[in-house]
Amino acid sequence: MPKQQASPPVVDLNADTPCCPPLAQRRVPAETAAALAPAFKALGDPVRLQLMSMIASAEGGEACVCDLTPAFDLTGPTISHHLKTLREAGLVDAERRGTWVYYRARPQILRQLAALLSIEPAPRA
Amino acid sequence: MPKQQASPPVVDLNADTPCCPPLAQRRVPAETAAALAPAFKALGDPVRLQLMSMIASAEGGEACVCDLTPAFDLTGPTISHHLKTLREAGLVDAERRGTWVYYRARPQILRQLAALLSIEPAPRA
DNA sequence: TCTCTGATTCGATGGACGTCAAGACAGGCG
DNA sequence: CGCCTGTCTTGACGTCCATCGAATCAGAGA
Numbered sequence: 020m021p022k023q024q025a026s027p028p029v030v031d032l033n034a035d036t037p038c039c040p041p042l043a044q045r046r047v048p049a050e051t052a053a054a055l056a057p058a059f060k061a062l063g064d065p066v067r068l069q070l071m072s073m074i075a076s077a078e079g080g081e082a083c084v085c086d087l088t089p090a091f092d093l094t095g096p097t098i099s100h101h102l103k104t105l106r107e108a109g110l111v112d113a114e115r116r117g118t119w120v121y122y123r124a125r126p127q128i129l130r131q132l133a134a135l136l137s138i139e140p141a142p143r144a
Numbered sequence: 145m146p147k148q149q150a151s152p153p154v155v156d157l158n159a160d161t162p163c164c165p166p167l168a169q170r171r172v173p174a175e176t177a178a179a180l181a182p183a184f185k186a187l188g189d190p191v192r193l194q195l196m197s198m199i200a201s202a203e204g205g206e207a208c209v210c211d212l213t214p215a216f217d218l219t220g221p222t223i224s225h226h227l228k229t230l231r232e233a234g235l236v237d238a239e240r241r242g243t244w245v246y247y248r249a250r251p252q253i254l255r256q257l258a259a260l261l262s263i264e265p266a267p268r269a
Numbered sequence: 270t271c272t273c274t275g276a277t278t279c280g281a282t283g284g285a286c287g288t289c290a291a292g293a294c295a296g297g298c299g
Numbered sequence: 300c301g302c303c304t305g306t307c308t309t310g311a312c313g314t315c316c317a318t319c320g321a322a323t324c325a326g327a328g329a
Contacts, residue, residue, distance in 0.1 A: 042197040043254070060189070076169055088276090094320080104316095117325095126263045129168070222288055
């Protein structure tokens with residue numbers, strides 16, 4: 020099967036600065052939506068949301084798969100599949116060190132997603 | 145078919161105050177993940193992300209279906225289906241006024257999602 | 270080198286999802 | 300009342316997804 024993922028980086032997911040104004044401020048363009056929707060989709064599963072949190076909140080900023088897997092009533096392959104999904108969405112990075120594989124959150128894209136959802140604190144007016 | 149959805153409100157999606165600390169601060173519990181994942185999932189489609197933005201950024205805080213539909217290369221039923229998904233995820237409210245139906249964003253849940261994704265501005269230390 | 274453990278990939282399966290055409294519903298207007 | 304316009308629901312179809320068991324890959328250690 021062909022590899023063919025490599026969506027063209029219409030929005031730079033690695034940028035340190037938020038790429039876009041809040042969703043409620045101006046209409047998000049189709050290209051931006053296409054670039055960021057996969058990240059939201061990846062977070063749209065309870066297991067992956069917990070995985071993301073466990074990784075992002077782990078001491079040292081990284082979590083071992085060996086610590087993640089037993090936290091769920093799921094098989095190893097399934098957890099591995101979810102981690103791959105998070106990886107392909109650009110939400111985490113993986114690094115093998117010896118026997119174990121460690122996952123680490125990518126704060127930039129999390130910041131971008133949070134910025135997109137941000138709302139004026141209170142519609143006082 | 146039986147109605148029976150009515151997931152018990154483990155997390156109050158209507159609360160004005162953020163329900164949860166940031167995802168990267170402490171591990172999000174399974175119940176919270178189960179409550180909020182559907183909202184992320186609803187935003188995980190490019191069309192719905194744009195719809196959400198068009199609604200949230202519309203003047204007067206509301207958008208008419210008649211203005212949303214022609215913005216996409218999709219049929220009316222498909223847009224209607226996406227709007228229903230956003231509605232069932234608690235992200236928008238719908239109101240019929242005469243011939244037209246208007247959708248309006250729910251800022252509370254957007255704030256909750258943004259708070260969950262929020263990250264310390266710079267990991268100094 | 271052989272084996273053991275941890276992690277991923279492969280293949281299959283049942284269910285959910287995005288989309289459309291056709292039909293139904295709601296409200297305004299002759 | 301009957302028609303028209305706008306919106307939603309229904310039914311169908313093809314694709315994607317979550318999950319598992321089995322097989323495979325990667326290092327570590329004897």
